[in-house]
Amino acid sequence: MATAEGIDGGNGVLLRPAVAGDAVRWLELLHDPDHRRYASPAFVEVPADVDALAERLAGSAAAWSESAPGTLVVVAPETPEVFLGDIGWRWSTGERLAAADLGYGVHPDARGRGLARRALVALTRWLLAPDGRGLARVQLDHSTENPASCRVALAAGFEREGIRRGYLPLRDPDGSVRRHDVCLHGTVTPPP
Structure with missing residues (x-):
């Protein structure tokens, strides 16, 4: 269920706009070697410090308030102040096709608990629901090495x-850039 505060997945995750208190853990995720290797295309500038995250923090709240593409923070409903990861969406090829690309990341100390799956289910339900964004398609891709x-x-x-x-x-871990094959996944049906 979506509210002004975010999306309650009903599955142990809450997706909400980022706040200043998320900055340190979000920066830790963005600098995690596995996240950098598989989730950050080489052309995306990774913020160097907490101050450099200010634009992302503001952008998260602005996008949510307008139901526009952007990034949300993944938290547990019982501890909504603790950043566990992020999940975002953007238009796949423009708003007119009503298709979105998704991406997600889980903080290293929160991995292995099914958070990415639950966050993906929650956001997908909202994006595809007629009373949410009402999109026609949601997709994601990932390196075949992941x-x-x-x-x-x-x-x-x-x-x-x-x-x-x-x-x-x-x-790659040595800093070189290599083009990866990616596996494309998609759905037109909200997950159960």
Whole structure:
């Protein structure tokens, strides 16, 4: 259920706009080596410090207030002040097609609890619901070298639709940039 405060997934996650108190843990996620390797395309500038996150923090609240594409923070309903991860959406090819691309990340100390799957289910339900955004399609892709993200997508009800060869430029651990094949997942049906 969506409210002015965010989306209550009814499944142990709450998605809400970011606040200043999220900055330190959000920065830790953005600088986590696994997150940087698989979730941050090489052309995306990773904020260097908490001050550099100010625009993202403000953008999260503004996007939510307008039901516009943006990033939300993943928290547990019983501890809504503790940042556990982020999940965001953007127009796939423009608003007119009513299709969204999703991306997510889980703080290293919150991994292994099914948070990404539950957050993905909650956001997807809202995006596809007639009383939410009412979109026609939701999709995501991930490096074929990231099997954990594939398991999350499948567990959240996304079908595997194919491979995009050489699609995403990602940084390898040595700092070099290499184009990864990505696995495309999509759904047109809200998850149960």
